[in-house]
Amino acid sequence: MKVVVFGDSITKGVYVSEEENFTFLIQKETGFNVFNRGVPGNNTSQALLRFKEDVLDLKPDLVIIEFGMNDHFLIEENSHQVSPETFKSNLTEIIKRCKVQGAKTLIMTIHPILEGDDNHYYYSRHKKELYKDYRGANQLIKLYNKIIKQCALETESTLIDVERYFEYIIKKGELLENLLVSLKSSNLNDGVHPTALGHRLYAKAAIDALNEVGFVNK
Numbered sequence: 001m002k003v004v005v006f007g008d009s010i011t012k013g014v015y016v017s018e019e020e021n022f023t024f025l026i027q028k029e030t031g032f033n034v035f036n037r038g039v040p041g042n043n044t045s046q047a048l049l050r051f052k053e054d055v056l057d058l059k060p061d062l063v064i065i066e067f068g069m070n071d072h073f074l075i076e077e078n079s080h081q082v083s084p085e086t087f088k089s090n091l092t093e094i095i096k097r098c099k100v101q102g103a104k105t106l107i108m109t110i111h112p113i114l115e116g117d118d119n120h121y122y123y124s125r126h127k128k129e130l131y132k133d134y135r136g137a138n139q140l141i142k143l144y145n146k147i148i149k150q151c152a153l154e155t156e157s158t159l160i161d162v163e164r165y166f167e168y169i170i171k172k173g174e175l176l177e178n179l180l181v182s183l184k185s186s187n188l189n190d191g192v193h194p195t196a197l198g199h200r201l202y203a204k205a206a207i208d209a210l211n212e213v214g215f216v217n218k
Helices: 022-030 044-049 084-100 128-134 137-155 162-171 196-212
Strands: 002-007 033-038 062-066 074-076 104-108 158-160
Touching (some): 002 022, 044 084, 062 084, 074 128, 084 104, 084 137, 137 158, 158 196, 162 196
Parallel strands (some): 002 033, 002 062, 104 158
């Protein structure tokens, strides 16, 4: 089984080793031939430009799609890097092109981030005041995750609900600071990218979804 994971820096696995990356963990667990096609900083509009070379030319059986972290954020008031409408359109187009070639599609929600303040984490790089109408960046991420879930339903793609897995483990007592690269986990002022523990959660969500729909027989 040939699998392409098409995404951004989360898929690429910045700040973790290759063996800690969720794409490697999926390959290790399933025995599938998994191709990591994550490009840091990419949003869905940029991803469409490299889609043929990075996905279709590999002729995959399955495509796992992971985007949203670089789409949702605000570059000015009420102006997203990629608007919700365009985000949905781009995801739908990516899925449609996969299906035309005969590949099965799975789509991931994304995780919550550490919002922080002017000096720490997300708001040290993004203006906090831009997010007040959304009640914070994490609520905006939830909006984009809602779009991802709608796309999964409308395109009959398998949902890998990473958001739900993060919420569950946090309710059980795990700290978000341990799931993400942070001053606590890595002595880095990031707050967005998963640690090795966060990648294991991504991998578990993906493998569980693959099992549920019968792609993996254990």
